[in-house]
Amino acid sequence: MRKILIVGAGQSGLQLALGLQSQGYEVTLMSNRTADEIRAGRVMSTQCMFHTALQHERDLGINFWESQAPRIEGLGVSVAAPDSTRAVDWVGKLDGYAQSVDQRVKMAGWMETFAQRGGQLVIHGAAVSDLDYFSRTYDLVLVSAGKGELVSMFGRDASRSPYSEPQRALAVAYVHGLGPRPEHPDYDAVRCNLVPGVGELFVMPTLTISGRADILFWEGVPGGPLDVFQGVKDPSEHLALTLELMEKYTPWEYARATKVELTDANGTLSGRYAPTVRNPVGRLPGGGLVLGVADVVVANDPITGQGSNSASKCAASYLSSIVERGDQPFDESWMRQTFDRYWDTAQHVTKWTNAMLGVPPEHVLGLIGAAGQLQPVADRFANGFNNPADFENFFYDPEKTAAYLASVTGA
Numbered sequence: 001m002r003k004i005l006i007v008g009a010g011q012s013g014l015q016l017a018l019g020l021q022s023q024g025y026e027v028t029l030m031s032n033r034t035a036d037e038i039r040a041g042r043v044m045s046t047q048c049m050f051h052t053a054l055q056h057e058r059d060l061g062i063n064f065w066e067s068q069a070p071r072i073e074g075l076g077v078s079v080a081a082p083d084s085t086r087a088v089d090w091v092g093k094l095d096g097y098a099q100s101v102d103q104r105v106k107m108a109g110w111m112e113t114f115a116q117r118g119g120q121l122v123i124h125g126a127a128v129s130d131l132d133y134f135s136r137t138y139d140l141v142l143v144s145a146g147k148g149e150l151v152s153m154f155g156r157d158a159s160r161s162p163y164s165e166p167q168r169a170l171a172v173a174y175v176h177g178l179g180p181r182p183e184h185p186d187y188d189a190v191r192c193n194l195v196p197g198v199g200e201l202f203v204m205p206t207l208t209i210s211g212r213a214d215i216l217f218w219e220g221v222p223g224g225p226l227d228v229f230q231g232v233k234d235p236s237e238h239l240a241l242t243l244e245l246m247e248k249y250t251p252w253e254y255a256r257a258t259k260v261e262l263t264d265a266n267g268t269l270s271g272r273y274a275p276t277v278r279n280p281v282g283r284l285p286g287g288g289l290v291l292g293v294a295d296v297v298v299a300n301d302p303i304t305g306q307g308s309n310s311a312s313k314c315a316a317s318y319l320s321s322i323v324e325r326g327d328q329p330f331d332e333s334w335m336r337q338t339f340d341r342y343w344d345t346a347q348h349v350t351k352w353t354n355a356m357l358g359v360p361p362e363h364v365l366g367l368i369g370a371a372g373q374l375q376p377v378a379d380r381f382a383n384g385f386n387n388p389a390d391f392e393n394f395f396y397d398p399e400k401t402a403a404y405l406a407s408v409t410g411a
């Protein structure tokens with residue numbers, strides 16, 4: 001059977017490794033950390049995944065935590081007014097529920113499953129020189145190493161990357177003890193709180209090492225009042241800062257957070273990166289070719305919570321392309337076609353995410369405001385997180401937005 005090397009054991013690498021393994025491919029997975037190191041390490045994401053991405057996991061039978069993870073049935077948006085009241089506040093219902101399973105739990109578990117099923121797991125931080133060697137012994141080398149150093153093998157695609165600098169400073173805290181949402185306590189929802197000109201606070205339930213928890217996630221405009229986490233090493237100081245900013249900018253979320261404590265000493269994360277689309281094919285010094293996967297080739301800012309969703313969709317799309325290739329060579333033209341097939345979906349995520357990073361135009365403000373009065377608009381916006389391609393129909397173009405709102409009101 002064909003031999004495939006996958007470098008990087010995150011959402012995309014593991015999902016692809018398990019998928020190929022179940023189809024009989026001889027898969028080697030290279031990870032720079034063991035499952036135990038991942039489990040005992042720092043949180044990596046907020047990893048909220050919507051229906052389509054979760055379905056890809058179900059299709060492979062690797063949805064091991066589905067019954068334990070909170071079911072996120074709605075997505076709420078609040079916009080802060082200058083006096084820190086809520087100028088806008090609504091919740092859209094998701095057609096299919098979303099879930100967040102701490103990547104420490106999921107990646108460690110999937111890695112163990114891969115090894116138990118006979119997969120070859122190599123614990124090694126791969127360098128370009130390693131890949132040069134391996135590209136000669138494998139039919140295909142896939143690089144799914146996230147935003148790590150190996151991305152330097154894949155040139156930046158300037159035409160698809162409007163930003164060359166990070167657009168948000170990120171600060172995450174996993175907590176126990178958060179009170180229920182005041183407005184709809186009967187079901188779980190992601191809460192997106194927009195503070196114009198300052199940044200966004202996302203709050204969502206997750207399944208972590210110690211069971212159910214909630215995540216408090218600030219995205220701050222660089223250089224602004226939320227960009228204060230860099231250099232904060234003490235996790236309790238990180239949490240105190242998170243809460244202080246919530247009290248000031250989103251007091252309605254702070255009101256339910258007064259009793260929270262960190263889930264564990266590794267329950268905080270801060271950082272920033274520039275959203276970047278890359279050339280999908282990397283050429284090794286010895287002439288071999290490697291194909292980039294998920295964040296390696298399309299890394300979006302987490303403002304729209306799409307990276308893990310995209311990683312799942314990329315893994316599913318690449319799996320189909322590999323299987324459909326049969327015994328034919330995985331040459332450069334196949335690699336480009338494989339990426340283009342994924343880009344059909346990914347381009348909508350990149351377009352929408354980059355739009356959300358900018359200052360919203362008047363018609364978008366009107367749309368978000370209208371969702372407060374019109375439940376179908378709130379529902380459609382919420383379900384756009386599952387299928388960002390739908391935003392083409394009512395989000396970017398003022399005329400389409402107006403026509404859509406008129407169709408809902410019957411005007």
Ligand SMILES: Cc1cc2nc3c(=O)[nH]c(=O)nc-3n(C[C@H](O)[C@H](O)[C@H](O)COP(=O)(O)OP(=O)(O)OC[C@H]3O[C@@H](n4cnc5c(N)ncnc54)[C@H](O)[C@@H]3O)c2cc1C
Nearest residue numbers: 008010012032045048126146148294295305306307308309
């Ligand atoms: C703060 C934050 C919040 C987020 N929230 C969400 C959200 O709510 N919803 C969502 O969908 N997405 C979210 N994302 C994005 C999401 O986490 C990523 O896009 C997703 O994990 C990417 O998956 P991946 O498989 O491409 O890479 P990763 O998950 O990054 O996996 C890459 C793996 O490769 C390993 N690796 C790196 N270099 C090497 C090497 N040289 N050799 C071997 N192994 C290597 C890494 O250690 C890692 O295990 C968020 C991201 C951040 C930072």
